Structure formats: structure tokens, C-alpha cells
Amino acid sequence: MESKAHSGVFHLLPLGLRVQNKLEALIDTHMQAIGASKTSLSSITTEALWRQSGRYSSNSELLRIKDRRDSGFLLSPTHEEEITALVASMVHSYKDLPLRLYQTGRKYRDERRPRGGLLRAKEFMMKDLYTFDSDSAAALETYEAVRAAYTAIFDALKVPYLVADADSGNMGGKLSHEYHFVSPKGEDTIWCCDSCNYVANEELATKRATNVDEEEDDSYPLVFRGISTDRSTEILIYVPASRSLSSEETPGWESISSYVNLHAVKRALPNDLHLDTGIEASTLSHLLSSATAPTQTISILDPSLSIAPDSSPPPSDPNPTPELTLTSPHPLTPLHPSDPCPICPKGSLDPKKSIEIAHSFHLATRYTHPLNACLSLPPASASPRAPRTPLQMTCHGIGLTRLIAALAALLHDAHGLNWPRALAPWEAVVLPSAGVAAADAEAVYDELAGGGVDVVLDDRPGKALGWKMRDAEGIGYGVVVVMGRGWAGGGREVEVQCRRLGVRRGVGVEGLGGEVGALLERL
Structure with missing residues (x-):
């Protein structure tokens, strides 16, 4: 089906191409059913656009092109910046909306550890749909319409899949869903309730808060001292102590992941504050005690704590009294199998290894605002001098080559491949x-x-x-x-x-x- 050319780079052979073409045709049918128009964007983008959107980083997985003029070209890993710039140059009125544009094309990333064949490669095929609406309500309607189309696409494969609530990551936005095949070969972990339809990826998954005395020793909380990425704020994280710890034990930052769900901490912090989770313990200790130590402190409490933390800082802490104390809406302790479901009263959570095959994002104005994709509002809802408003945007991707590889891994047996009818090179x-x-x-x-x-x-x-x-x-x-x-x-x-x-x-x-x-x- 495919042949490896280089590390993370593959040639698609004739039968594999027939499978890919059938998947494209299936996607085309359902994209056109929701009024989406097919485009073909260039695989080349520029550093300038990515700097304008705030996503450029010299240490990222962006593949750069070195030309004779040092033009700052990149091979696109995704096309949010390019499609938004294109729409900004063409759409100026609400009368031009809604707009739904999609493409199927090659994407690139400087993958450090290519593995799993087409599951994680430096070059891959993806379908991405970008939608633009005049207001948030219309964008949410579009988001749900695309989700229904995605359901129809994956139902046609007749292979079980799960839709998980997801974290938006560096894509931005507050609403996001992932589509997964459960597989022991997967690199992702999703948490599923055994009693209701709760499914979430590990970044967003949470559990029902319980009183600390139901399961933990409430004689004292554990306190972890962290720092914000801009080094301006000390972050104190309070979680219930495990029964396995004695009161004399004080785990350090290097073991924080054993006691704290860092994804939950990030969600509990104010939007403009970001916890530095990749810092070394020795470096953290130096930063907190140096002459340029943080000037403010914030405390984040696990909701299951039955007692508030002492108003004074932890022992030997030279910093001032916390300026702000927040109780997290979700437990801050790590998830474990059989933890109580956050949605239903009887269910318990079970982790499953999975392969992510698609992702939807409600981006709002994450890209349209910095890239100046704006429109004029209808006269009835704005004064003649009202400022132009950023478009509301959503995006929806399906990894074609990744999906093909996932199906091959899921359905093969000792004799060979077993394609779904919809994708088989011939039925x-x-x-x-x-x-x-x-x-x-x-x-x-x-x-x-x-x-x-x-x-x-x-x-x-x-x-x-x-x-x-x-x-x-x-x-x-x-x-x-x-x-x-x-x-x-x-x-x-x-x-x-x-x-x-x-x-x-x-x-x-x-x-x-x-x-x-x-x-x-x-x-």
C-alpha cells in the first residue's frame, strides 16, 4: 500500500492511492452536503503570517524552506493562517457569509520521532474545513452541522469510534472534540464512563469531587510551589495528601505528576496565567528564591479539601502571603481507573489507549482578530459608525493517511488487511x-x-x-x-x-x- 522513502516519509502505491481516493470521495460527499466548497491551498506559507497569529516558534515542528533570498517560507503543517488571510482579502460584508471552505492536501511537520508508519510522519494528507460566520450563534450552529457530517462519515466506515471532549491546545478556542479509534497501538489516552456517554481526552478528563475524608488523609494538604511561564507569579497548588504518605514526607516538584493533574491546574488558573510545567526542580527552586523572585502569588485549592490552607506561606517560603486564593471547580489530583464519573452518579472512569483520527475546533476570533478578517455588521444591529467585527471561525480536520493507517492496524489479521467496504481498493x-x-x-x-x-x-x-x-x-x-x-x-x-x-x-x-x-x- 505504501513504501518508506525516508524516515517519516512515504510513497503511496497504486492500491493505497485507490484507498485514499475513496476516502476523499466519501468526505467530498458529506462536505458538499453541508454547503462546503473545495479549494486547494499552497503547501508553502510564511513566517510572517505565523508571527502575526502568534503561533511562530523557532523551536517548533515547523519545516522551514531555505531559499536564495532567505524569504522565511515554511511548509504548512496546517492552514489556519493562510485561509484566514485569504478570507480577509475577500470577505467584507455579512452578505458574503456563511462561508465554508475545505481542502484535501499535504501537510508537513518536523517530527522528532517519526513512528507507526503513516500514523506519525513528517508528510501527511489531511482534509481541513474552515468555516466563517458573522456571529457566535451562527458559528456554533455551523460547528454542530459539521459534527453531524463527521458522524455520517465515520458511520459509513462501520468501525466503532468514540467522540471525546478535548483540549484546544495551541489551536486556540474553548470548544473542541476529538474522534478516536480505541487501539492498544494508540498514543493517546481517553477516559470513558462505564455507565453514561462521558468521554474526554486526558487533557480535559476530570472526575467527580468527593469529600477528602472519604478517601484521603485530611490532616494536612500537600503543597507544591510552581511558577508562571513569565516568571511573574508563584503558584501554590494544594491537593489532599495520599494515605500512603506520612506527615513528615513532602514530595518535591520533580514528583508533582504523581500527585497533581497538571491539566486540571492549568484550567483552574486565570486565562492570562500559565503554569510552567516543563521546568526542572533545581531551576524552579533558584527562581523562587532569587533576587528576581515572583512579585505575586496565587493559590489553587483542590475542591475536595475540607479545610482551607493556612493563610501563611509554606514553611521556609520567603515569598509574601498569597494575593489570590481560588478553589478549582475540578479535582486537581490525577485520574485513576474506577474514579467516579463527573457526570453521572453511578459510573466510574476507565482509560483507553486510542488513535486520534479527526479533530474539530470552535476557534471564535482566535485567528480572524490578529489577521484582521473583519466584516461590517447589518445596519439593524449596529450604528453606521460601528467598528468592523472579526469573523467567527471554526475548523475541522480529518487525517486521511492517519485514518487509513489506523484502519489497517485495527482490522488486519494474520492473513492480511481487511478494509471497510467504503475504502477497499475494490469491493x-x-x-x-x-x-x-x-x-x-x-x-x-x-x-x-x-x-x-x-x-x-x-x-x-x-x-x-x-x-x-x-x-x-x-x-x-x-x-x-x-x-x-x-x-x-x-x-x-x-x-x-x-x-x-x-x-x-x-x-x-x-x-x-x-x-x-x-x-x-x-x-
């Missing part, structure tokens, strides 16, 4: 044995093709039937039609095989189309 293959006349093989092929089956005839000369059957198993056709002994003996009967459904039965030509069609309906 069925006809395999004639050496003694079958070419006209007979073509008649069976015509019977299936005339009934609407996407079928191929393997009439390669010099290949034995056994070799063709093994090759067909490796390729992963949905249905294999073998013209063997049942045909060669004059019975005009073929053997219909569907490895994924465990079917192997003899069928006469007159009933072949119905039999194959019924099997394909289940794939």
Missing part, C-alpha cells in the same frame, strides 16, 4: 483458476459489475490460484469470488469468501450478485 475480486476460460471469468466479472459492485478481475498470467488467493488476502478485498473446482467441474458454481465475516460458501452464478451484495452491506 470484490474474481479469481479464476488456470483451467477457467477467459470468457467465463469475464462473464462472472460482468455479472457483479452490472449489479453495481466495484469489482476487479485478477487475470494475471503465470500466477497459480493459490498465489492469487494469498495476494487477495493480503490486499484486503471485502469479498473474494473463487472460480475453482466448483466451476472447472462443470457445476458453474463459485466459492464466495469473506474473511472478515467468516463466510465461505458455494454460490451459483444466478445468485452471485445478491450474495455478494448482502455481504458488502455488512462491511
